[in-house]
Amino acid sequence: MVNGKSVLVIDDNPAILTAAKICLSGVFERIVTLSSPEKALVTIAQEHPSVVLLDMNFSLGVNSGQEGMMWLTAIHRRFPDTPIVLITAYADVRLAVRALKNGAADFVTKPWDNDELIRVLKDAIDKAGEVIPLEQVESEHVRKVLNKCEGNMKRAADLLGISRQTLYNKIR
Amino acid sequence: MVNGKSVLVIDDNPAILTAAKICLSGVFERIVTLSSPEKALVTIAQEHPSVVLLDMNFSLGVNSGQEGMMWLTAIHRRFPDTPIVLITAYADVRLAVRALKNGAADFVTKPWDNDELIRVLKDAIDKAGEVIPLEQVESEHVRKVLNKCEGNMKRAADLLGISRQTLYNKIR
DNA sequence: ACAAATGTGTCTAAATGTTGGACATCATGC
């Protein structure tokens, strides 16, 4: 319990689900498991897990991670605010990079270290829970674009879609 | 030439630098190389490369990638708008994930595929060059926070730091 | 080196957006 957070674990290996349950019980208030990602979308809609732990390989013998990547994309498209941590037995840098670029919150390899897994899941939840004031998002973006324009305010204002004077005011 | 873009390659292995030069000539207008990252910051300040290709392992015998990670952080902190692509001989998922979280644009492993490396560098440049209008950044963030509040406009407005009515207007 | 083009800082006045406050109306839970 401890924190009122829940986790959805999706893996086709029952032993992994059991191990995950043991590892994560006491840390999360609710642990939901699925042995196949088919019902992932409906389950997430029902359970609203704080984080999803998704295995990448389901079809036995297929270890390209294609299927996990597809599910990652599908879930992330439907629930962009739910962090998804991927897990795979086949450590593949290419795959990990692609996963992160496709919206995965993190990527861990089997066999996992329990403490690390817990830390990663907690981090993912924390990061997803952060809320940034609108003004901060605005000024950060303004500064970024201004940088890219090497200080040229006219061009920066143009790219930002605001008037030159407004940009001038925003940076006081 | 072709595109007016430049690349800075940092690797302590001269053979790699030569190979990179050959691979990338004809694609980039200027290819600058460094055999050690010590001068990376000054070189970037002078040359303003479109992208940096940074090796992760410099101290011979040390292959943890710690040094590359430190340089990644240092460069990214000083030039947050310059995309940095990491390259390493020791495929390590953990390291790749950490690198991406520390601001790396991409992560490739040696030996590289020339076409893939070119594609990755181009992608990194393209992505870094994108400029998003301020209004779009604003509305995307508003929708995200609104989602997290499950549609509760009062709380969302509060978290965003704007008045309820303003939020109401923004989503018309 | 000059002229042309472009960017800067500053100012207006009008249009538009933001604010807290107020109010009746719905949901919700207890």
Next chain:
DNA sequence: GCATGATGTCCAACATTTAGACACATTTGT
């Protein structure tokens, strides 16, 4: 069913944003 909190709507004060104008740098092309 009553209390709490959210919604949709209005208002009038206040603030921001805007296009336009202008003198003055700074950059660019030749």
